[in-house]
Amino acid sequence: MAIIQQIIFLAVLGTVGGLVFKRASLIRNTILLGRDEDRTDQPGLRFATMARIAFGQKKMFDRPLIGVMHFVVYAGFLLINMEVLEIVLDGILGQHRLFAPFLGSFYTFLIGFFEFLAVGVLITCSIFLLRRAVVKVERLQPSRHREMNGWPELDGKIILLFEIVLMVAILTMNAADTVLQEMGSTHYTPTGNFAFSQFLKPLFAGWNETSLIIYERFAWWFHILGIFTFAVYVTYSKHLHIALAFLNTYFSRLTPKGEMNNMPDITKEVKIMLGLTTPDATTGAENAIPERFGARDVPDLSWKNLMDAYSCTECGRCTSACPANLTGKNLSPRKIMMDTRDRLEDIGRIMQANDGKFVDDGKNLMGDYISNEEILACTTCNACVQECPILINPLDIILQLRRYKVMDEAQAPGSWNAMFQNLDTNQAPWKFSPGDRFNWADNLKNGS
C-alpha cells in the first residue's frame, strides 16, 4: 500500500514539475519576444528596491489595514511552504512527519506556528472574498470595470477559495493526526497537540482508527494535490505575481517617472536634418530607418513591458487613481496591462501550435485589443505608476502605442496636428509669431 502511494506521488510530482516548467518556458519565451532594453545597471539599488517593495511589500502598506492582511497571506504562503517541503519528502520516501524525530518539541512548536499562520490566512482570505462578493469593493467589480468581466473576476475568487480550502485541509489533517497519535496508531509519530488543531479534535470524537486514517490520508492527499494544482493554475492566473513581483521590482525603472524613453533612431535622423552629423554611407545598416515607430504589437514593446503584463494581479489600484477613468473615460490602466497579457497569451498559443514560432495572425495589440480612444484619454499624470504595489508601468505602454498611432499611422487628432504644425513653424504650440515671444516684458522694461 505504502509503495503504491509513493509511486503515485512521484508520478504526480513529476507531471506537475513538467507542466510548470513548460508553462514557465512559454511565458519566458513570450516575454523575450519584446524589444531589448538594458535593466541590469545599478544592481545594488535594484536589489534594495526588490527587498523593499517585493519582499518588504512597502507599497502595500500605503493602505495599512489591507497591507497587514496581505502580509499575513504572503508570510503564510512563504512559511507554510516550508512545511510543504516536509510533505513532499514524506510523499517521496513514504514517511510520515519526517522531521519530527529530529526536531523534537521544536517541531511541535513549528507546526503550531504554521497553524497560527494557516488560521491567519484562512481568516484573511475569507475577508478578501467577502470584500469581492459582499462588500463589493468598487475597483474589483465587473459592473463598474469592464475588464473584470468573466474570467478575471472568477480567477480572483477561485484563488481565495483555493487558499481557504487548503488551510482547512491542513488544520483538519493535523487534528486527525493527533487523535490517531493518542490512539497509538503505529504510523503516526507522536508530536503532541498543535496550537490550533487541538480545538478541532472534537470533530473526530467517536471516529474509529480506520476512518481517521482514511480522513487523514484524504486530507493529506487533498492538501498536497491542491498545492500542486495551484502551482500549475498560478501560471495561467493573475496570481503569477507571487513569483514575478520579485523579478519585476528588481528590473523596474530607476529614472524619474517623468522621463520618457528616448528614440535614438530619431535622434540620428534629426541630427542629420540639422546638419549636426552627416549620414555615413559605409554603414548603411546604422542609418536605416526602423521598420516601425512606437509599438503596434507586443514584440514592439520592451521585454520589461511584457513582464509587467504577466506580473499584474489586477488589483485595480492604478485604475482607481486614474483621472481619466474616474471621470468616465474609456481608459483603464489595468485594462492596458490585461490586454497586453491577453495578447501575449494568444501569441503563446500560436507559438505552441507552430513549433515555438510566432505566425502572424493578422491581429495587433493596438486596435484589436486596445482602442485609440483609450490611449488618447491619458493625461500622463503617472498616478497609475505611482499606485502599483509592484512597480508596473502602464504609462510606458500607452506612450509607445501613441507614438505608433501618431508617427507610423499619422493618425493624431486634428487639434494635435494643428499643435504639431504650430510647433514646427512657430516653435510654440499655439499660433503666435516667434517674434512676439518676448513681448511680455515690454511693460516691465518701460518701467511700469
Next chain:
Amino acid sequence: MSEITYKVPTMAEMAANNETPEVLFWVGCAGSFDDRYKKVTVAFVKILNKAGVKFAVLGTEESCTGDPARRAGNEFTFQMLAMSNIQVLDMYGVKKIVTACPHCFNTLKNEYPELGGNYDVLHHSEYLQQLINEGRVRIEGGETFKGRKITFHDSCYLGRANGIYEAPRHVLEALDADLVEMKRCKTKGLCCGAGGGQMFKEPEPGKKDINIERIEEAIETGATTIAVACPFCMVMMTDGVKNKEKEDTVKVFDLAELIAQAEGL
C-alpha cells in the same frame, strides 16, 4: 513702488557685455504668450529683480521644449525643438536654468541630457524656496496672508514625475497663511486634466471633465486661494472656478504671484 525699474536682460545682451548670469530664466510658451501666465512671468521677474539675482532670459531665441509633442507621440517634432534649444543653450554656455513650468522643467532636466544637453535645472518653487531660505527674498511690505486659507494643487510633472512635494509648500508656509490640503494631495494628487497633450485637444468622451472633479475637491477645503505651480494647472483650475461660478470668492494664483503680492511688488 513705481520707482523700481525692472530689468529683463537677454542672454544675447549679457554675452555682448561679456557677462554671465547666475541663472537662466526659461519662460516657456505659456509664460510668453498666455495672457494669464504672462502675469506669473512678470511676477517672477519682479521677485528676481528685487532679490538682486543676476538672471537672463533667451527672449525670442527660446523655443518650446517639445514636451507637448513628445507626450502626444510626435518624437520628430520634439527632438527637432530639443536639439535646436540645446544648440542655443550650449552656445551661451548655460549652466543653470530656472523655469515656472513643470513640463519645461521635466523635459529640460530629465530628457535633454540624453540628447546632449546637460544643465542644472530648477523649478521656480525650488528656486523661490532657496531665495527665501537664503534671506534674499523677504516676505514683507505687501499684502498679509495671515489667516487666509490656501490650498496647493500638486502638478503631476512636479510631484509624481519628479518627487517635488515640499518645495512649493515651504514657499507657501513663508506666507504665514493657513495651508489646507485637499483629500488627494502629494503622491495621491489628482491631475488637473491637461497633461499628456490633453491641453491641446478636447477630452475623450466621459461623464465629467477632470478639472471639475479637481476643483470640487479644492473648493471643499474651504480655501479662498488655490495655489498652483504650472501654466496648464492654472488654466484648468481657473476654468473650474468659473464653471462653479466661484470667481468672486475663490482665486487661483501661482506661487510666484503670491510671493510677489506679499512683497508688495
